[in-house]
Amino acid sequence: MITRRTLLATAGGLVLAGGAVLAGDSPSREGAVLLPPPSGGDDTAALNAALLAGAGGTVRGPHDARYQVSAPLVVHSGTTLIMSGCTVTLVADSACNLLTNAAVTAGGRDRDITVIGGTWVRAEGVGGAGVHLHTLRWRRVDRLALKGLAVETASDKYAISLGDVTDTTVTRIRFAVHSDGVHIQGPAARTRISGLRGATGDDTVAITPQDWQAYDDVRGTVTDTLIEDVSVASLAALVKVLGGSPGTAALRTTVRNVTGLAGNNVIWVGDDTAEWRTVGGRVDDLVLEQVSAGTLPDRGGVVHINGTSVGRVHIRGMRVDSRGPNQPLVQIAPLRPATVEALTVEDVEVAQLNAAPLLYADANARIRHLLVDRVTVGATSTSTAMTRIAGSVEDLTLRAVTMTASGDSYVLDLPGWAAAAAVRRAALSGVRIVGDGGGLVSATAATHTLPHLDVADVRTVGAPWLVDLNTATELQLSKVDLEKATGGVAKVRRSGAAVIRGDGLRSTPGSRGVAIAPGGSVVSYVLDLAVDVSELVRADGSRATNTNAHLSCGTGPVRCAGLTWQHLQTGATY
Known part of the structure; x- marks a missing residue:
């Protein structure tokens, strides 16, 4: 069993060395206030006196100094605190924060605070309540920078807590912490977080x-946040983006270059049901790029969206090199029926999909615009799907998809058990499927909704059917190539009614073309559709290529005039 203690104990091989100062971080030593050497006892008063004396300038800790404190160290406006090579430990029973800014207790706002280096330790049994459980707590600061720190906590809450801040930089941080790594509360604007390493017992950011x-x-609302270069082992999510309560929001957030290991979902977006304060807030303009982190077995997927007020989400550059998890890689599962305005998933490479799909929208999910673009799936398990919709999508575009499929696997699936599954308009283009079963689209329940389906520039090899439908569907074809297809274009079930239009269809010679269950129907306006036209509904102007030599019109291209099929070359009728 993986616990916080074992995760933190094994984190050393994953992290950067703590307290390093890179060129450009450290200001000149001239005029700096030097912290006193450790006393061997409680250094709180001496350190705070030095911080006050150096307020507005540079304060340095002596290299290799190891301090103990029992109350918060307070940094003032305009101060740069350099602690490279130093360790500061908040001792047991202190019941407070370790490092804060002056405005936390004095009120007002602080500005231009920089902390460079140091190992900041919250010992076992510090205790406290509420916000005093955080280790580094920053409030009401403009232009805050934390660089090259190592933070270690044995218990309690957030390692770095930011709230009511603007223009904040948190970079090159090593964690070995019990709870969250970096935690942002609103209002916050223009926060930059990068270079995180180590291990966290809860969400990393x-x-x-x-x-x-x-x-x-x-x-308050959190805006314009950049989170990048995260490679951490977390017992929860690596990045969590919530909207808060209905009066707050997380807007214009970019997350990129995320690796490491998550205890559940790598990225969590939306709501936390623990309290009303973390449910119903808006998440909008969220970009997730270059995410390749893994998850613990059977614990989660890559992106989990459960928010009830989510706007636009753009996911790109996702990589899953090993066998995929048993959870959907991207899951939209609102806590109650809710609408996502626009979701884009592009530039995705997956070595293998297991039973779970790449993208899954559950029965509570409503998506206005869904775009899935440039996806490669190396292999699938039997009866899986690349995209599975149990809720509803107004406008779906799937393009530039390459999938090697096994068994009854589909690019787009409306599962039979999801009675209300609906895709109002779907367009699939540039799709290549190679496999021994399944096909492009499956919508097999009589209660499914799929009224418009456009298929262009699609090639299947070994798939029995292009589509398996139990819906009333207008199917538009253009440049569709079905190789080694034992069936053909459409399998239509008892409640299905397909109207097929278009051109540029190339089917496997001798394949059936369509299979229609009793009660189902097909109308064809595709001359290239090779089929027994006696199975088709006769509609004036409909067309096909008849394959039944027993019909009086003969085999070959035919057109329906009124209720009569007529051969286009011989004029023979049926």
Whole structure:
């Protein structure tokens, strides 16, 4: 069993060395206030006196110094604190934060605070309540920078807690912590977080514009956040983006270059049901790029969207090199029926899909615009799907998809058990499927909705049917090539009614063309559709290529005039 303790104990091989200062971080030593050497006892008063004396300038800790404190160290406006090579430990029973800014207690706002280096330790049994459980707590600061720190906590809450901040930089941080790594509460604007390493016992980075009651000291909208270069082992999510309560939001967030290991979902977007303060807030303009982190077995997928107020989400550059998890890689599962305005998933490579699809929208999900573009699936398990819709999508575009499929696997699947599954308009183009079963689209329940399906520039090899339908569907074809197809274009079930239009269809010679169950129907306006026309509904102007030599019109291209099939070359009728 993986616990916080074992995760933290094994994190050393994953992280950067703590306290390193890179060129350009450290200002000149001239005029700096030097912290006193450790006393061997409680250094709180001496360190705070030095920080006050150096307020507005540079304060340095002596290399290899190891301090112990029992109350918060306070950094003032305009101060650069350089602690490279130093260790500061908050001792047991202190019941407070380790490092804060002056405005936390004095009120007002601080500005231009920089902390460079140091190992900041919250010992076992520090304790406290509410916001005092956080280790580094920053409130009401403009232009805050934390660079090259190592943070270690044995218990309690957030390692770095940010709230009511603007223009904040948190970079090159090594964690070995019990709870969250970096936690942002609103209001916050223009936060940059990068270069995170180590291990966290809860979410590595969390945006909660409004937090749970115990930690709800500040709240507001969080805007323009960049989170990048995260390679951490987490027992929860690597990045969590919540909207908070209905009065707050997380807007214009970019997350990129995320590797490492997540205890459940790599990226969590939306709501946390623990309290009303973290449910119903807006998440909009979210970009997730270059995500290749793994998850613990059977614990989660890559992106989990459960929010009830989610706008536009753009996912690109996702890589799953090993066998995929048993959870959908991208899952849209709102806590109650809710609409996602626009979801784009592009530039995705998956070595193998298991029983779970690449993208899954559950019965509560409503998506106005869904685009899936440039996807490669190396292999699938039997009876899986690349995209599975149990809820509804207004406008779906799938393009540039390459999939090697096994068994009854489909690019787009409306599962039979999801009675209300609906895709109002679907367009699939540039798709290549190679496999021994399945096909392009499956919608097999009589209650499914799929009124418009456009298929262009599609090639299947070994798939029995292009589509398997139990819906009333207008199917538009253009440049469709079906190789080694034992069936053909459409398998239509008892409640299905397909109208097939278009041109550029090339089927496997001798294949059936369509299979129609009793009660189902097909009308063809595709001259290239090779089929027994006695199985088709006669509609004036409909066309096909008849394959039944027993019909009086003969085999070959035919057109329906009124209720009569007529051969286009011989004039023979049926």
